[in-house]
Amino acid sequence: MNTRIIAKLDVKPPYVVKPVHFEGLRKVGFPFEMAKKYYDQGADEVVYIDIVSSLYQRDIIFDEIEKTANSLFIPFGVGGAVRSIEDFSKLFHLGADKVAINTYALQENPDIINQAAEIFGNQAVVVNIEAKKWDTYWECYSDCGRIQSGKNVIEWAKEVEERGAGEILLQSVDKDGRNRGFDLELCKIIVDLVDIPVVVASGAGSLEDIKEVIEYAKPSGVAIASLLHYDKATIKDIKEYLRENNIKVSR
Amino acid sequence: MSNIVGIVNYGIAGNIHSIKKAIKEAGGKTVIINKPEQFNEVDKLVLPGVGSFKDAMQELKNDGFLVALKDNKKPILGICLGMQILATVGFEYGKTAGLNFIDAEVNPMLVDAKVPHVGFNHIEIVNNNTLFNGLENEEFYFMHSFEVVNYTNIVTLTEYANHKFVSSVQKDNIYGVQFHPEKSREAGIQLFRNFINMEGEK
Numbered sequence: 001m002n003t004r005i006i007a008k009l010d011v012k013p014p015y016v017v018k019p020v021h022f023e024g025l026r027k028v029g030f031p032f033e034m035a036k037k038y039y040d041q042g043a044d045e046v047v048y049i050d051i052v053s054s055l056y057q058r059d060i061i062f063d064e065i066e067k068t069a070n071s072l073f074i075p076f077g078v079g080g081a082v083r084s085i086e087d088f089s090k091l092f093h094l095g096a097d098k099v100a101i102n103t104y105a106l107q108e109n110p111d112i113i114n115q116a117a118e119i120f121g122n123q124a125v126v127v128n129i130e131a132k133k134w135d136t137y138w139e140c141y142s143d144c145g146r147i148q149s150g151k152n153v154i155e156w157a158k159e160v161e162e163r164g165a166g167e168i169l170l171q172s173v174d175k176d177g178r179n180r181g182f183d184l185e186l187c188k189i190i191v192d193l194v195d196i197p198v199v200v201a202s203g204a205g206s207l208e209d210i211k212e213v214i215e216y217a218k219p220s221g222v223a224i225a226s227l228l229h230y231d232k233a234t235i236k237d238i239k240e241y242l243r244e245n246n247i248k249v250s251r
Numbered sequence: 252m253s254n255i256v257g258i259v260n261y262g263i264a265g266n267i268h269s270i271k272k273a274i275k276e277a278g279g280k281t282v283i284i285n286k287p288e289q290f291n292e293v294d295k296l297v298l299p300g301v302g303s304f305k306d307a308m309q310e311l312k313n314d315g316f317l318v319a320l321k322d323n324k325k326p327i328l329g330i331c332l333g334m335q336i337l338a339t340v341g342f343e344y345g346k347t348a349g350l351n352f353i354d355a356e357v358n359p360m361l362v363d364a365k366v367p368h369v370g371f372n373h374i375e376i377v378n379n380n381t382l383f384n385g386l387e388n389e390e391f392y393f394m395h396s397f398e399v400v401n402y403t404n405i406v407t408l409t410e411y412a413n414h415k416f417v418s419s420v421q422k423d424n425i426y427g428v429q430f431h432p433e434k435s436r437e438a439g440i441q442l443f444r445n446f447i448n449m450e451g452e453k
Contacts, residue, residue, distance in 0.1 A: 001412060004370045039436075044371055044392075073273060075392060075434045095268050097394075097434065121302050121332075123367045123394045166367055166396075197365045220365055250371035250390050 002250045003214050004221030005238055006045040007038035007228055008201055009068075011080070012052045013061040018226050019051060019144065019177050028229045031064050036071040038228060041235035044250055046072060047100070047169070047199075047223055049128070050080025054103045055143040060087060062094055069095025079128050079169070088116050092124070100126040100169055103142035106149050106156070110163060117164030122196075125167075127160040129153060131186055132173040138186055145173035153186070154193060161194045168194065169223065172202040179205025179226060187217035199223050207233060207241040214247050254447045257284040257293030259320075262302060262310035266433075270299055270330070273433035277443035287319030294451050295325055300332025304341035304357060304397070307332055308349065320350060326424045326451045328382075331395060334420065334427030338399055352425045355401035355417075364412030367396040371435070374407040374418050382419070382426055383407065384445050389438040391430035393418075399429065424451075 009016045009031050016034050017025040028034070035046045048068055053060055060081045069076050078091050079100025088099050099120075105113050105127065116125045130145050131138040131153045138153035157168060170190055172183040182203035191198045197220035204210050204224045213222060227233050239249045256274050258267055260283050271281045274297070282293050290296070298320075300307070311317050320327070329337045338355035341347050349357070360366050371390040376383050383406065393409070398416040409418035409429070419428045426446070432439035 001364060002370050002372065069269070070272065073269075073276070073434065073436055073439060075394070075431075092266055093268065095266065095272075097266055097269070119302060122396065123369065167369070195365060197367065197369050220369060 002248045004044040005235055005249055006047055006199060006221050006223040007043045007235065008223040008225045009034060009046065009048045010051045010225060011048055011064065013050065013064050018229055032067040032071045035068045038235055039072050039074055042239060042251065043074060043235045045075045045077060047077035049100065051144045053081035055146060062090065065091065066094040077126060085115055085119065088120060092120065098124050098126045098167065100128040102128040102130065106140055106142050106151065113160055113163040113165055122164050122166035125165050126169050127165040128169045128171065129157060130171045130173050133183065141173050154189065157190050157194055161196050165196060167196055168198045170198055170200050175203035177226065178203065181205060181209045182213040184213060184216050187213055187219060191217045191219050207238060210238060211242060211245050211247065254279045255282060255293045256295045256297055256447065257282045257289060258297045258299065259284045259316060261314045261316060262306065267299055269433045270297060273440055274443050277440045277447055279443065279447040287315050290319055290323060295446065296323065296327040298327060298329040298333035300330055304332065304335055304343040305345060305347045307336050308347050324424055326426065326449055328446055329427040331429060331431055334429055335397060335399055337425060337427045343397055353401055353404050353420050353422055353427065355399050357397050357399055360396060360398045360416065362412040362414045367394060368411045369394050372409050372411065374409055376407050378406050380406045380421055381449055382421065382442060382445050386438055386441055391432065391438060392434040393430045395429060
């Protein structure tokens with residue numbers, strides 16, 4: 001099966017920003033322009049995460065999302081500040097194919113995963129997990145790696161699968177924005193643990209890092225941000241490199 | 252010209268917007284169909300996928316579409332769950348009767364791999380069909396946990412984890428694709444173009 005190569009946009013409306021270690025934001029462009037660029041380069045999907053609205057308890061800002069959806073003919077995932085079935089519904093109507101949820105499900109109401117899966121189908125419900133490594137385990141964080149939950153990542157991953165999530169987007173609070181490679185152990189444990197697809201993010205600093213996580217953990221997809229945003233590599237470069245290394249990717 | 256495509260709008264979920272956008276990109280016009288009487292305004296129909304097999308059939312019934320779809324002679328393209336409900340029976344959340352346009356049943360994918368099957372994957376054309384003109388060996392975007400089991404109306408097959416499943420069907424005016432052409436780059440636009448350019452019965 002092809003490993004999906006996904007462009008991830010971390011958005012502080014109206015800009016795509018590059019968080020370093022989930023802190024210190026740098027503006028890198030507008031979401032719809034960057035999404036279109038990655039679409040033209042051959043991305044398999046684009047995922048758009050509003051990284052500030054949840055923290056500021058603000059409503060989702062829909063304009064940029066709709067504009068971005070309109071520039072694509074590939075699947076488009078959206079997350080950030082999703083707090084209700086109405087939010088899911090609104091995002092699907094604006095052109096999202098999948099909606100990712102973290103904070104609200106983790107900290108307040110996990111039942112929303114069951115409800116959303118039943119109404120919109122499992123495949124449309126993604127749970128975004130922000131994992132922070134401690135000595136012997138990983139803890140789930142929310143609000144872009146700022147708020148602790150006390151929940152163990154392994155237990156939570158299993159729980160969200162049982163509740164009907166169709167996919168996990170796995171991020172690492174420690175590795176995010178560092179461009180020094182993925183948390184390989186974490187990726188492997190979660191991919192092996194659940195039967196649903198796992199997309200891994202946080203840490204792609206080079207083509208080798210991407211190859212390494214695919215070979216080691218066999219995720220369904222890899223989400224890539226800064227490597228693309230700073231034009232260190234295009235989607236096309238990444239796919240060519242992986243193909244040369246006998247890793248299957250789509251055209 | 253017969254390029255006005257009606258997109259059947261039933262239920263609350265689903266991404267009708269992206270189908271509309273892709274058909275427009277392919278050079279067609281679209282009408283969102285909210286009630287069966289509107290079938291007269293269009294040349295062709297698209298049946299999108301919404302939620303589960305069971306809910307989709309219930310919604311079609313509630314909105315009065317069941318009879319209209321059975322009487323329909325225009326070309327109709329079912330997408331994803333919209334293809335699955337063309338079958339005789341589905342086994343998602345219990346056993347539910349489908350539209351019975353295609354002699355098939357819809358079962359969970361049983362493979363030694365992650366389900367849902369998500370991502371771009373190849374199609375293998377086993378019976379030539381105008382819907383796939385110029386699309387030999389192309390890749391399309393899949394996102395599904397169930398598959399249509401049929402032996403008589405297969406147009407394309409797709410392989411996932413050493414398991415071949417039916418990725419599109421056709422019988423008379425009925426077409427179904429398991430993948431999402433609206434999410435499949437230029438190949439998907441071409442498929443809509445082929446659908447728009449087909450001769451249809453008025």
